[in-house]
Amino acid sequence: MEDLRDYLPGPADFPAVDYWEVRLEAEAQTTVKVKNGEVEAIARQEFPRGNVRVLARGGWGFSSFNRFEEVRDHVGRAVDFARSVGGGDAGVVPLASQEAELRARYDQHPDEVPLAKKLEVARSYDELLRAHAAVATAEVLYEDTVRDKVFANSEGSVIRAEEVVARGAVIATGKTDGVPETHSESYRYRAGFEAFEALGETIPVMLAELEEQLAAVDARGGTYNVVINPKIAGVFAHEAFGHTSEADHFYRDPQLSEVMRLGRTMGSEAITIVDDAMLDPKLAGFLEYDDEGVPGSRTVLLDRGILTGHLHSRTTAAHMDGELTGNARALNASFPPLVRMTTTLIEPGEATEEDLLRELGEGLLVKDSRGGSGGENFTFNARVGYLVENGKPTQPVKNFTLTGNLFTTLKNVVACSNRQEKYSTAGGCGRGDQFPLPVSFGSPHVLIKDALIGGK
Amino acid sequence: MARESYDLYERETDLLPVNFEGGTLTEIQGRVSGFATCRVVAEGKAGYHTAFGVGDEELVARATEAAAYGPELDVDLPGPAPLEAIEVYAEDLAAVPAGELVAWGRRIIDGVRDGLGRELPVTVKLTREIERFAVRNSAGVDYRHAATALDVFAQVADAQEGDIHDVFDFEYSSELAGVDPDRMVRTIVDYFERGRETASFPTGTATVLIHPFALPQFLLPLLVGMDGERIKDGTSPLGDKVGERIFSDRITVTDDPFRPGLPASAPFDGEGVVARRRPLVEEGVLRSFNHTLETAKAIGHEPTGGARRGPGGKPTGGVFNLVMEAGETPYEEILSSLDRGLFLRYMSGSGQANNLAGEFSMGVYSAFLVENGRLAKRLKNVMVAGNVYDVFQRVAAVSAERICSWVDNGGNALMPYVLLEGVPVAGS
The missing domain is CATH 3.30.2290.10 (PmbA/TldD superfamily)
Known part of the structure; x- marks a missing residue:
């Protein structure tokens, strides 16, 4: 060669x-x-x-x-x-x-x-x-x-x-x-x-x-308490929260920078979200150097509900006086880098999955995402779900979407289970015309109250 | 196809993006990229190869190597034919200096700030695009085509904790004069002012007025169902529906390759099939599928045109321009006749539901509560979900006005406003 x-x-x-x-x-x-x-x-x-x-x-x-x-x-x-x-x-x-x-x-x-x-x-x-x-x-x-x-x-x-x-x-x-x-x-x-x-x-x-x-039968739309499985929770962490943490979305917007000011309480104490380029060399989201030659790193974005980190390029870090995180990534060499995620994770909590379902009592267990779009108002299409009664999954349901406001939903996280699962699927992350960028996800099961479900 | 045959598709894209972030000019780019993709059928088997700058002979040789293991393929490559004249290459746009795009950007930023009376952050992305593509095949086709486009995206944001109020607009054209920065300013200011207060909507059903930007998002399941690949494999619910009524008779949708101003207009498609104006849905009746040469031949249909080629090799069925026939009622009249309902300008989550089955399930990205014929409040936390083959039976009106729009997975569209009754809504 x-x-x-x-x-x-x-x-x-x-x-x-x-x-x-x-x-x-x-x-x-x-x-x-x-x-x-x-x-x-x-x-x-x-x-x-x-x-x-x-x-x-x-x-x-x-x-x-x-x-x-x-x-x-x-x-x-x-x-x-x-x-x-x-x-x-x-x-x-x-x-x-x-x-x-x-x-x-x-x-x-x-x-x-x-x-x-x-x-x-x-x-x-x-x-x-x-x-x-x-x-x-x-x-x-x-x-x-x-x-x-x-x-x-x-x-x-x-x-x-x-x-x-x-x-x-x-x-x-x-x-x-x-x-x-x-x-x-x-x-x-x-x-x-x-x-x-x-x-x-x-x-x-x-x-x-x-x-x-x-x-499965068609789900009915409405407001539910939900337990979401790692495959959809990881996508939530990426799409809804992760994209919001990309500093090039807000570094030239003083009001949005204030909303995203480090130290603010944005979620409940039950939720911690991390972007980790160095977690596992096999993952698609593994990144030794980003496309500005900056070493990849682990950035704690949300620590028990408190905003502790942003994802940066050299430019956004210079503008905001932030630390380099190594998140400037391009789809390929035809494109300039944007601030992008690597492997985005919700950190595990204390409860078992059974504990979460018991605490849920009545509601919906949501399994797997077909995809989603993020930002302040997010929408994820679920593959399948189960109605939960008395803490037990019963009827399988399908054809529904999980939607909500990021800030409200982060505050509505009640608990995370103690087992984190990691995913590195064939799809990828899209931003502007740069799709699909290799990324990975990880999450435990997550209990969220008052989630809006769109069904028939 | 002859014992050994080939076709080649070559594309070069030359982009000049000018980007303003938060009202400040930060970056000017020049992005040139190209590829040539070749399909060879040798001994009845197909192989594909894509590369840059290697020449036709070498490409054909490499694709022939892949064909040794490839699938059996039976297609009739089109021979040379007269092409319709369609002019979507504008010299003045092709030569527009970056400085002129910078001036347009400043005009939009100043206009939005003046209109709102506030120094809010405004993002503007202006891109001049030149696309050249060519198709050559062993049946003697040797076509080339070029198009220019100007894409202008502008967005203003007023971020507060718990509510980011942003409004965007997007205009594009094959000509400089087709995009109007002052019209974009008026659009953004108007929607921003109408969205100062927010509202939700109770779960149930509602009458919804769909803006031309959101309409292709609702029509996506139709395009998925019309895909020749899905017809061939029997998974589409539309496979046996040609000639049957699938939508209200107020709906007529056409693939129109000859629309002036729309950059995707072209005289031939990615496989060298001569473009023609083709009804997809005529007064509610399904008329056509979107075939490639392969899917058409496999089920004994005529080629449709509209096939796309990318670096992935295999052609995919599609349309040049998705055009919905205008109705007779002025938009203002439709809006003012609506006592209470939803105005949906752009949705999030398009394409994620079981589109093949006709399902859609989307959240509002830019939408308004309509009260007494006016956009009264900005909608938040509302979803619509249903089946296109159900909700498009209840079309109450189609506007006389149309706006340039786009299909999320690529493609130009020209769409009216459509009023649908009885659309399932989830909210609070």
């Missing part, structure tokens, strides 16, 4: 700028899709991408491209853009020079696994899904990505990283009275082919869950 460092411009290429950085990456991706016993597609993508980002006279200029050999033209373009901003007040928090060569972690490198083997495993999962009586259609997705990246900046940092990312999914659709219902299991890990081989173990549980979903 060619050494991307050979293309890097140097300090002499950037006269009279305050800060510069360059990112180059070469990416190759293989995708295999099998659906209902047929191979749907075998596809391969190979891309070079790069960008130059410059801070001059308080303004940012950015220029991205596909041809590495044109990098110096884009230095000129980015410098021109930055100067055109003219008289801005943007700055960066400086950092000592970083030098690193990061190696990918994997057991079986995807390039060493023949395509025929990838196809064979995908076909076997498709057969396993279709062997189940409730399954009308089955889909299997396999994807591997091998990436070579280099980052350099005006501080003298040079970070070279090799990444191997595995992504896969099994999707089954059944029907109740002709109405299709879909369930899926998926992963995105910093791992090799071994991740796909492990996916097969999850299929029996998923099929049992699909059966339960098919048997």
Whole structure:
């Protein structure tokens, strides 16, 4: 493989700028899709991408491209853009020079696994899904990505990283009275082919869950006390709270900055939320360095209900006099970084899951999210739920959405269970046109009072 | 398809985004990216390869390698045909200097602040876009097309603990003159003033007036159900419904590739199928699906056009521009006739419910309580949920006015305001 460092411009290429950085990456991706016993597609993508980002006279200029050999033209373009901003007040928090060569972690490198083997495993999962009586259609997705990246900046940092990312999914659709219902299991890990081989173990549980979903009746809308499971609670922590903690949403909004002032009480004592880039090197949200060359870190955002941290880029940290957290991330080198999460976690509490249900008494147990959108007013679609009576789950229900106001809901958290589960699913985080960014989640079960459920 | 055949889709996107944060110009970007994706059918099997800057021959060779393991595929690639003229490339927009976009941004920020009489933070993102794409195939097609677009997003926020009052507007066009910064200022100021007080709505059913921005969010289940892939695999509830009434007869929706001003207008689609104006739902009756060459052939339908190609390789069915036929009643008349109901301008959580089954379940992002024919208060903590094939039976009115809108998963739309009765609501 060619050494991307050979293309890097140097300090002499950037006269009279305050800060510069360059990112180059070469990416190759293989995708295999099998659906209902047929191979749907075998596809391969190979891309070079790069960008130059410059801070001059308080303004940012950015220029991205596909041809590495044109990098110096884009230095000129980015410098021109930055100067055109003219008289801005943007700055960066400086950092000592970083030098690193990061190696990918994997057991079986995807390039060493023949395509025929990838196809064979995908076909076997498709057969396993279709062997189940409730399954009308089955889909299997396999994807591997091998990436070579280099980052350099005006501080003298040079970070070279090799990444191997595995992504896969099994999707089954059944029907109740002709109405299709879909369930899926998926992963995105910093791992090799071994991740796909492990996916097969999850299929029996998923099929049992699909059966339960098919048997569920439509939920009735209204206000409920709820226990939400880790798969939806983790998405809540990310979508509703995590995005609000991204400093580039509020660093130039004095009123919103006041709402998000550190030390404020925002939630009940039962809830602690953390963003942790360094938790587990296998997770999609694991990040040794962000796209500004800042080391990843663990940031406690909400500590027993009190706001204790924000997620920062160099720019937002400079503007707000905050600490660098290493959360400036771009979807790929065609995009400038935004403040983004890594692995977002609700920390476990003391109670057992049974305790939570007992305390709930009457209400709804909500299981798994199909997705959500966040901010102050959030909405998550649940896959399935159970009506809870006398602390016991009874009737399964479906087709409902959990919605609410972030600030109210954080205060309505009653308790968290003592067992945290972590997820690194195939989807990703979207912000603006940058989707899907790899992120992970973790959470215990969470008891929340007065949640608004949208149903039929 | 011949024993060995190929088609290639090539796209280059050149963006010039100018970003203001909190009223301050912070960043100017130039983003150029491109790819070429190739599908080869060799020995009756398909392979896909996507890359940048490697040339047609090399792409075809690499896709042929993938085809050795690929799925069997039977498609008839279109041959060359005359193309309709559609002009969505504006020279003046393509050449617009960043400085002019900066001036537009300042005008919006100053206008909103003057209009509200407060120095609130205003975010403005203006992006000039040039998109060029080409389709070439082994049947002799060699088409190219270019479009310009100006996208302008503006948002003002008044954040208090427990209530962030924000209002956005979005306009886009293939021409500079198609976006009006002063109109955006008036829109933002007007909605902001009407939303000073907040309200919820009791759980039950309500009459809802849907703004053109939210309408495609409600129609998303229709698009999912019309997807040729879903028709082919039998999961769509619409598979056997062509010619049947699925919506109120007041609803007519068309894929119109020839709309001036809409940047997605084009004379051919991602597979080189010649674009045509195509009714999707005509006076409530389902007329068409959104096929790729593959899904159309698989079930014996004619190609529809509207297919999209991305770096992922395999084409997907879609539309150029989702256009709903205007009605006869002026919007103001529809609004003033509504004693009590919901005005839904934009929703959150679109696309998450069981769309394939027709379900929607969305929270309000920008919405108002209508009382005595006026937008009285801003709605908070309200959801609507139901089934499109049910609620679109009860269309009470369609406005005479239409506004440029968009489909959340990509695509341009031109939509009226629609009044629906008996929509299930959850609130407090």
